[in-house]
Amino acid sequence: MRYAITLSYDGSGFCGWQIQPDAETIQECLEKALSTLLRYGISVTGAGRTDSGVNAISYVAHFDAGNPFDAGQICYKLNAILPRSIVIHSITPVPDDFHARFSATRREYTYFLHRRKDPFVSSFSYLCTFPLDFKAMNRAASLLVGTHDFSCFEKIGADNKTSICTVTEAFWKPYSPSICAHGGILPSPQLDDESIYWYFRISADRFLRNMVRAIVGSLIEVGRGKRSVEEFAKLVDGGDRSMAGESVPGNALFLSSVKYNK
DSSP states (O other), X not given: OEEEEEEEEOGGGSSOSSOXXXXXXXXXXXXXXXXXXXXXXXXXXXXXXXXXXXXXXXXXXXXXOSXXXXXXXXXXXXXXXXXXXXXXEEEEEEOTTOOTTTXXXXXXXXXXXXXXXXXXXXXXXXXXXXXXXXXXXXXXXXXXXXXXXXXXXXXXXXXXXOOEEEEEEEEEEEOOOOBOTTSXXXXXXXXXXXXXEEEEEEEESOOOTTHHHHHXXXXXXXXXTSSOHHHHHHHHXXXXXXXXXXXXXXXXXXXXXXXXXX
């Protein structure tokens, strides 16, 4: 019987989702916990790989169990034995042909950026104190929408069969964090180009390794005036990885949504 499992995780202490030799990963941690509780080996398949240090909200995976079980009890027990950086939201029976990766129709990533030192967001946001032109960054981001070969933003040496992805949205938007770590309320910044807190959101049918981090790094170059919107357009239309910007840190990146057909 097949089950879908929904979870969120802080990826800072892990070398990504996928099992690797001599490195702690989310997949390995989850498989060990499920195997312990169900008392036989469990293999878990995720919606996609997240890089080392990258986080996820409502990530979806699936696994097959030999016998039915009380999903509510297993969910409760998983949360008791898993590290605090991983939380299980639900375990749900699904059709046998459901596949966490191949049944997904859209994935969404969100990258957080702040422009002034703030200890209460620094763990999950990238500090960038340079002056940034977000209007230019959004003009450049709009060029990502559509079906393109995104190999210019792909980590060199990736083993995927194609680098073509279809992006449905890509934009920068200011936001106002409300609750900080010590329980107080942070003042709301003015939500315009001078805002302190921003996020970049991109949705697509699939993503390549390191793709979002390289895109954000390249867009920041546009915002700093180091690259024009026209130069960014040429990069998207046929550039290679050496032409793109430096990848930004992974701690501020979240796989924020995975969508499936009903």
